[in-house]
Amino acid sequence: MVTTRKVPTIQDVARQAKVSAATVSRVLSNPERVSEATRERVTQAVRETGYTINQAARSLRLRAARTILIALPDIGNPFYSNVLDAVVDEAALRGYGVLVANRFAGDASRLLNDYFLSSRADGLLLFDGGVDTALLQVLAMPDGHVPLVVSFDEVPKADVAAVLMDNLEAAERATAYLIGLGHRKIGHIIGPSRNAEPNPRLIGFQNAMRRAKLEVRPEWLFPGDYSMETGIAAAQAMLKSSELPTAVFSANDEMAIGLISTLRDAGVECPRDISVIGFDDITVASQFYPRLTTMRQPREQIGRLVTDSLIDILEGAAAPGAPRRIILRSDLIIRESTRALP
Amino acid sequence: MVTTRKVPTIQDVARQAKVSAATVSRVLSNPERVSEATRERVTQAVRETGYTINQAARSLRLRAARTILIALPDIGNPFYSNVLDAVVDEAALRGYGVLVANRFAGDASRLLNDYFLSSRADGLLLFDGGVDTALLQVLAMPDGHVPLVVSFDEVPKADVAAVLMDNLEAAERATAYLIGLGHRKIGHIIGPSRNAEPNPRLIGFQNAMRRAKLEVRPEWLFPGDYSMETGIAAAQAMLKSSELPTAVFSANDEMAIGLISTLRDAGVECPRDISVIGFDDITVASQFYPRLTTMRQPREQIGRLVTDSLIDILEGAAAPGAPRRIILRSDLIIRESTRALP
């Protein structure tokens, strides 16, 4: 085996600077409580020894790991991977590491055991995907208590800090945009319904249709799970229906892409024969053919906000009282996949 | 503040089972060294108290965090996010957590300080992106010694375990495929050149051209960094050149997508006017218009292999001797973005 050179400890630094370990610790965390001269000797000794703090020892003593856990339904999804990007970046700025859990599918008790009771992580960022409100309650409860910030499609009932999107209202605006273009026959690819909760993008779609006194035809409502595959499946089902809609609102961009490419194989061209609006504005949306009209979600902003909220809570900097809820606005990005009905 | 109920420690379990903490520890890690009866009392006590091991204490004592660090150039890139997905999954199966570092841009010494000298992570998965061979040497050296598995475009000179792709040979095959379709005027969008190292996909392209006695025209060689933006830039540069190539080999799919969509705006249709082959086979490649011909990289397999290799090294299960190198094969996936020259 390789002989690993011993990593220097705080004792080694103390010996080098001819002070006690306590003083070294103070220089590192409360420099103002140490005299100028000593402070300089210690700083010098730290440099000479190449000392780095041992996080395991620090965590044990302080009961804080300076690490957060992010639980995502699917890292492979470009929406989430962009959020993760921002989270990792923001956490690093504030001196925190990020552990990743993927496809945890509602097994909140395992997260609790593996990461929190075992004190590997101090707080949790929880994204959509299989955690129903009951489990959320467990996490937020005093005895399984985990500092927590969520970002969900639905507005969670449990009393937790959250960064949310204006999903319902954005879905209304997306649908209203199609209606404004003259479309009357409009379908919808539904996003996953995690909980018993109503799906806000579906509700928004229905609201806009109702307000315009348009019929929501059940055969033009397609189930989806945010994957391209379900967009493809929606296209196949659509082609079998008695009549095609002239426009479709897809609950995310990936399903819209699957839909458009599959319809094209059957000779149905977007936007010539059918207008499609997506949701998210993932990176490829602007380069797809046709360039996708979509509701943009500020992914990076979401990532930074959830991270800052969580770390504020961890460091006691969050305002006391009711947990903070932030609601962000989605923007309509008009490109080429939608057009006015002739 | 919320009154957090005290998390039970090994002492609490010991008290409950009327044994010493040492015995509880033995039941948990070496059950065969404890008598049947005691073992059962302890197991029962663990269940009753809801005990979970404190990883910070365990890490401190054992000098092992059961955590690995993955350093990626860009999580937002779908190629890497799919690899990350597999890594997180495989690591979880073997009881390891995964910390993420992103866009570390060659700052290997910061990784070393923040994660290894401070014993937050036991091993490192290092992917392409700015770590040049010199820094790699530092990490692999006995005194900065970090258990390490890399996955790079280039074959690293330093003596480290690696999971590599047949980039050079795959680039040759991609180019040869275009040549086989009758193309003579072929351009290339070059991937990022991290190091002083030669870029294997570029070399493969040049080799194939040379073998077919075709000229590599410098004005058809475009610099890129794997982002869609540089694909767009390549298209703009290409449109300014004196003559268009009839085919392009792009070092990845995202740049190919940027290229195709930008050329289309100028009336240059793929594959009618120009054939394009990509690299990676990211998820959207099969749904793009035109569906992308590409060299598929087994992203999930890469993720699982690097993770298993690293954990084998950490647990001393890796065969001694020279570090293991695995080379995986890319497959040509023929779709619609390439066609025979009329």
Next chain:
DNA sequence: GTTCTGCATGTAATCGATTACACAGCCCCC
């Protein structure tokens, strides 16, 4: 009956950093 062997369990040291408390030295004031 004494000594030996081996198994099961307990005792106590250890990993490295933090911090309450103690104390030494200094200045100031009456």
Next chain:
DNA sequence: GGGGGCTGTGTAATCGATTACATGCAGAAC
């Protein structure tokens, strides 16, 4: 010149799990 206050530093306990070593006890061997 003695008490009070203040500053700077050291001592030692602590966080929770692991493990070398010690010990106690049962059964075997003589």
